[in-house]
Amino acid sequence: MRITVFAVGRLKSGPEKDLAGRYFDRLSKSAAPLGLEFVRVIEVAESRAGNAETRKREEAVMLRKALPDGAVLVLLDERGKAMDSEAFARTIETYRDQGKRDLMIAIGGADGLDLSLHDEADASLCFGKMTWPHQIVRILLGEQLYRATTILSGHPYHRA
Structure with missing residues (x-):
């Protein structure tokens, strides 16, 4: 299963981009x-619309x-479901074992994600109830995908 991250906003050069890249x-x-392939991060510029x-x-x-x-769409959203790392790993495993070819995980811009996407998404996850800067969310997602x-x-990297 191919994994793609879609991110509204671009990371500028610096320690955040380096750590996410790592x-x-x-x-x-x-x-x-594991039958998984990380494809890429798709970065798109934030819309310049007036509202x-x-x-x-x-x-x-x-x-x-x-x-x-046919891709599985997972949104990162503060109203999404919180899950621990093992549950996240098992969720990815389940999608893979169901024969899903693509998984896209979406990080919204400063305003979040359009509500219509929530109706279309297979899942909505959060990294806690706090609001995180876009750069940190990218790092957290990269780390959690690696941890999965x-x-x-x-592998002993994950010790609960």
Whole structure:
């Protein structure tokens, strides 16, 4: 199963981009033996529309254009379901074992994600009830995806 991250907003060069890249690189190397493949991070510019609802609608259009046919869509949203790392790993494993070819995980912009996407998504997850900066969410997601592969492979990186 191919894993793609869709992110509204671009990471500028610096420590956040380096750290996120480090985890995505680790993911790339650990995923293949599990029947997973990290494809890439798709970054799109934030909409410049004059109001939040229009910005979110325009960003949703960009996400839909990038979404492969039949892909599992998981949204990162503060109202989403909180789960521990093992449950996240098992969720990815379940999608893979169901024969899903693509998994896209979406990170919204400053205004969040358009509500229409919630109706279309397979799942909505949160990294806690606090609001996180976009750069940190990218790092957290990269680390959790890498951690999921270590859990699924029985690697000692994850110790509960």
